Amino acid sequence: MDTQFFDKNLKPAKDLVKFRKPVFSNESEAYKKAREDLMQQEIEFRRFETALAAQRRALPPGPVVAASYRFKDENGNSCSLKDLFGEHTTLVAYFWMYGPKRARPCPMCTNTLGSMNGNGNDIKQRTAFKVIGRSPIERQIAFALERGWQGLDFVECENDDFAKDLGFLNKDGTENPGIMVFKREGDEVRLFYMVEMPKEAADPGQDPRVSPDLGTLWNVLDLTPEGRGKDWYPKLSYS
Structure with missing residues (x-):
């Protein structure tokens, strides 16, 4: 990574480990050393993530979205991609796998949106935030009500152009999830x-995943001795 995105005034991570305060005084020397080594790596990783976010923010202007994509909002109104920004100049959009032929949404998309829902109203203080799906808007809203989601705004693709062009709809009809950020400058919308x-x-x-992982589920499981597991995925219901 380009070193320009790192804060060169920070103290070395190894010098900060000395401030660690063990909760229990009877930890073994082996545990103490391993935990201090891990803490140093956690500090380094935190700084790497901070620099990575800075590098992302420094991206040059992205491609102009020339196509006239149309969506239907929760009131049934037809709207453009630019309309989805509302009063903001930035739009974060999540495409979820809930096509019109699916009986139920993708469990992993549902899990991701469940964690985003808790922060939805806070996110919308800083940026426009929309969930885009191919299912009729009525189905999307009905499922959101079923889950008790109140912090998410849903829109329906009026046709499959948006999903196809951005790689969310495959030729065989299967879908891929995705998160994207758009930037509006006047009447022009660019992919950021x-x-x-x-x-x-x-x-x-x-x-395939990026860092940082947007899924709260995986971040919590990464803290455990068992980790994420390799043969487990979330379900829509555990009853």
């Missing part, structure tokens, strides 16, 4: 950032 992680870029035994 989009998660681009093809399956070929995935590490062995993992799904």
Whole structure:
């Protein structure tokens, strides 16, 4: 990574480890050393993530969105991509796998949106935030009510052009989820950032994913001795 995105005035991570205060005084020397080594790496990783976010924010202007994509909002009104910004100049959009032929939405998309819902109203203080799906808007809203989601705004693709052009709809009719950020400048809308992680870029035994991981589920499980597991995925219901 370009070193210009790192804060060169920060103290070395190894010098900050000395401020660690163990909760229990009877930890072994082996645990103490391993935990201090881990803490140093956690500080380094935090700084790397901070620099990565700065590098993302420094991206040059992205491609202009020339196509006239149309959507239907929760009131049934037809709207353009520019309309989705509302009063903001930035739009964060999540495309979820809930096509019109699916009986139920994708469980992983549902899990991701569940965690985003809790922060939805806060996110919308800083940027426009929309969930885009191919299912009729009535179905999307009905499922949101079923889950008790109140912080998310849904829109329906009026046709499949948006989903196809951005790679969310495959030729065989299957879907891919995705998160993207658009920037509006006057009447012009540009793609600022989009998660681009093809399956070929995935590490062995993992799904293709970026860092930081947007899924609260995985971040919590990463704290545990068992980790994420390799044969488990969330479900829509556990009853």
